[in-house]
Amino acid sequence: MSEAGGVGGRPPTGSMSEAGGVGGRPTEKMSEQRLAVRKTYKLFIGGAFPRSESGRTYPVNAPEGRFLANASQASRKDVRDAVGAARKAFGGWSGRTPYNRGQILYRVAEMLEGRHAQFVDELRAAGLGGNAAAREVDAAVDRWVWYAGWADKLGAVAGSANPVAGPYFNFSTPEPTGVVGVVAPDSPLLGLVSVVAPVIVSGNTCVVVASEPAPLPAVTLAEVLATSDLPGGVVNILTGRRAELAPWLASHLDVNALDLAGVPDEQVGPLEEAAAGNLKRVLRPTGDDWTGDQGTRRLTAFLETKTVWHPVGV
Amino acid sequence: MQVGRVGDAGGVPTETVAGTAGLRDFLHGLPGVDQVGVEERAKRLATRSIKTSAKAQAIDAAIAMVDLTTLEGADTPGKVRALCAKALRPDPDDPKVPRVAAVCVYSDLVGVAVEALEGSDVKVASVATSFPSGRAPLAAKLADTRAAVEAGADEIDMVIDRGAFLAGDYGKVFDEIAAVKEACGDAHLKVILETGELVTYDNVRRASWLAMRAGADFIKTSTGKVSPAATLPVTLVMLEAVRDFRAATGRQVGVKPAGGIRTTKDAIRYLVLVNETAGPDWLTPQWFRIGASSLLNDLLMQRRKLADCVYQGPDYFTVD
Numbered sequence: 001m002s003e004a005g006g007v008g009g010r011p012p013t014g015s016m017s018e019a020g021g022v023g024g025r026p027t028e029k030m031s032e033q034r035l036a037v038r039k040t041y042k043l044f045i046g047g048a049f050p051r052s053e054s055g056r057t058y059p060v061n062a063p064e065g066r067f068l069a070n071a072s073q074a075s076r077k078d079v080r081d082a083v084g085a086a087r088k089a090f091g092g093w094s095g096r097t098p099y100n101r102g103q104i105l106y107r108v109a110e111m112l113e114g115r116h117a118q119f120v121d122e123l124r125a126a127g128l129g130g131n132a133a134a135r136e137v138d139a140a141v142d143r144w145v146w147y148a149g150w151a152d153k154l155g156a157v158a159g160s161a162n163p164v165a166g167p168y169f170n171f172s173t174p175e176p177t178g179v180v181g182v183v184a185p186d187s188p189l190l191g192l193v194s195v196v197a198p199v200i201v202s203g204n205t206c207v208v209v210a211s212e213p214a215p216l217p218a219v220t221l222a223e224v225l226a227t228s229d230l231p232g233g234v235v236n237i238l239t240g241r242r243a244e245l246a247p248w249l250a251s252h253l254d255v256n257a258l259d260l261a262g263v264p265d266e267q268v269g270p271l272e273e274a275a276a277g278n279l280k281r282v283l284r285p286t287g288d289d290w291t292g293d294q295g296t297r298r299l300t301a302f303l304e305t306k307t308v309w310h311p312v313g314v
Numbered sequence: 315m316q317v318g319r320v321g322d323a324g325g326v327p328t329e330t331v332a333g334t335a336g337l338r339d340f341l342h343g344l345p346g347v348d349q350v351g352v353e354e355r356a357k358r359l360a361t362r363s364i365k366t367s368a369k370a371q372a373i374d375a376a377i378a379m380v381d382l383t384t385l386e387g388a389d390t391p392g393k394v395r396a397l398c399a400k401a402l403r404p405d406p407d408d409p410k411v412p413r414v415a416a417v418c419v420y421s422d423l424v425g426v427a428v429e430a431l432e433g434s435d436v437k438v439a440s441v442a443t444s445f446p447s448g449r450a451p452l453a454a455k456l457a458d459t460r461a462a463v464e465a466g467a468d469e470i471d472m473v474i475d476r477g478a479f480l481a482g483d484y485g486k487v488f489d490e491i492a493a494v495k496e497a498c499g500d501a502h503l504k505v506i507l508e509t510g511e512l513v514t515y516d517n518v519r520r521a522s523w524l525a526m527r528a529g530a531d532f533i534k535t536s537t538g539k540v541s542p543a544a545t546l547p548v549t550l551v552m553l554e555a556v557r558d559f560r561a562a563t564g565r566q567v568g569v570k571p572a573g574g575i576r577t578t579k580d581a582i583r584y585l586v587l588v589n590e591t592a593g594p595d596w597l598t599p600q601w602f603r604i605g606a607s608s609l610l611n612d613l614l615m616q617r618r619k620l621a622d623c624v625y626q627g628p629d630y631f632t633v634d
Contacts (some may be wrong), residue, residue, distance in 0.1 A: 080625055087627075254627030277624060 041071045043078060043239065044222035046085030047232020053077045060216060063127035071215045074240035076248040082236035083252050086179045086205040089233030094176045094203035102151030104229045105201055109144040111228040119189060119217060126188050126214045139291060140193045147197035150299055154202055158300055169310040174303040176203035177281055178256030181249035183242060185262040188214035191290045192221060195261045198298035200234055207236045209246060211262060215239035250274035257281035257302050334485030341484060341524060347515035347551055356546035359590055360583045373617045374412055376581040377404060381439055381605045383418040391426045394419055398430035400632060405614050415599040416469060421462035428466035439469035443494060446537035448473035452490060459497040469502040473537060476511045484524060491528035504532035504570055509548045510540040518548055522555035532568040538605065543573025546587060553591040572605025578616040581609060607634060
């Protein structure tokens with residue numbers, strides 16, 4: 001009781017320090033103490049930050065066991081809401097010009113850079129060494145910029161003008177698949193960025209299940225996304241138990257594709273089976289080295305090819 | 315909560331209304347609606363949790379109460395036929411899904427619907443009386459009604475003259491409803507109050523009583539063309555009115571909320587409201603209907619979700 005009085009900033013009185021016996025600390029110091037203002041780590045659905053519908057949280061600890069924070073433990077109904085938000089956002093996002101999408105993703109990279117120090121702190125808390133954490137954040141920003149650049153080049157690289165035996169101009173263009181469910185890998189920032197950016201740059205929207213042991217950087221990334229012109233619902237981030245959430249994502253009939261990057265090998269089979277219910281595109285875990293060159297594989301995994309036969313010379 | 319005590323006014327017989335003055339005295343003698351109380355009660359009832367087997371029953375009940383509606387300027391005979399096919403077999407993959415209560419169309423398309431639904435128990439409802447505004451001479455409204463009835467409509471959804479009602483000309487509104495009721499013959503008459511334009515709950519209560527005394531078989535909230543359309547508190551006031559009307563006169567009148575009911579959750583909230591306000595007597599398609607178009611797909615999706623334990627997507631249900 002006396003401690004609350006001291007921390008609350010009330011002028012310390014002799015009687016209080018006597019009666020309360022605040023660990024023998026000088027009253028001068030006590031008046032300078034502030035209550036810690038801690039962040040509540042919530043979900044990111046449709047551009048908003050709700051708690052889990054279930055009201056559950058789970059403790060997130062540093063690798064050495066130190067308690068870091070409570071993260072929301074999403075439920076199947078949060079998956080449902082997130083898929084609904086992603087579906088709602090799909091028309092608008094896929095309808096933007098690739099140039100505009102590239103601009104917005106570049107803006108995300110700018111915001112990421114602005115939060116550099118915060119991400120370094122969080123990665124350190126998640127167990128990376130000082131320099132390694134800074135390098136990882138640099139790499140994540142660079143990765144995002146790299147994918148942002150693909151927005152208006154993908155059509156040229158993945159599309160084609162096809163020679164055909166007839167009076168037609170025949171061409172193929174890549175189009176986004178739709179709503180993509182992403183189970184993010186455990187690399188808390190670089191891995192996450194490396195699976196989210198290629199999905200949305202082509203016009204897909206996504207529901208991401210963040211790393212289960214290290215979800216905090218994902219929530220901070222959500223704050224970056226929320227403040228960088230990205231329309232609400234394009235990226236939805238859930239934290240919680242992979243084993244609980246991934247099956248609902250895999251069986252959901254309004255999800256069009258699945259990236260299983262963070263799924264342990266033994267769970268891949270059942271998830272693929274569930275995903276077959278509506279013939280989802282599935283990208284199996286590739287054992288990626290997230291620090292290396294990424295190539296276009298993740299970009300092209302979630303595209304549909306549209307071929308047009310256009311009559312000419314008639 | 316004690317709302318909707320009719321008091322002495324309930325004793326007035328329905329058939330005799332001594333001119334406009336008597337009608338006005340009666341309607342203004344109705345007890346006022348406690349706005350805060352009604353909204354709180356509706357909100358409270360909306361928090362009821364209906365799960366698993368109860369939810370499955372509620373979904374089937376709601377499907378059977380749907381008036382599947384298309385009221386667009388762009389309606390074609392083809393679209394009406396497609397809608398009728400859906401009314402007869404809402405989910406082509408599952409014959410156990412009940413049929414909807416009725417198909418609701420404009421009066422000129424009644425013939426198409428009647429032909430498509432021939433031999434089934436699905437009713438054909440037609441909007442009439444210069445829907446949705448109700449701004450036309452009485453002769454035109456009656457001609458509209460007769461045409462729909464002659465074409466085979468089982469139910470007529472008429473709109474009241476909100477201008478006359480708001481101007482206090484209750485006699486005109488009453489006489490129009492009575493005239494349309496007569497023109498309906500055997501067809502059931504649903505009276506659309508268009509509560510979004512009536513401004514207050516007191517007006518909703520008065521319009522409900524006015525319509526019931528003029529001979530309405532159903533009172534309906536809205537056309538769906540005005541926002542706000544059906545809301546829970548408005549429906550609560552109307553359900554109280556039909557409950558009190560039956561207590562006073564012995565005649566049961568149905569209720570139909572329409573417009574803005576798009577999700578299964580919404581629909582189940584209305585069913586809870588009916589059960590808790592008017593009572594289970596009203597929980598049948600004969601006495602309670604839901605006017606909707608997109609609601610049906612959501613009901614079907616929820617129904618299949620309960621059966622398959624897999625979240626459904628709109629890609630696998632018909633577009634209407």
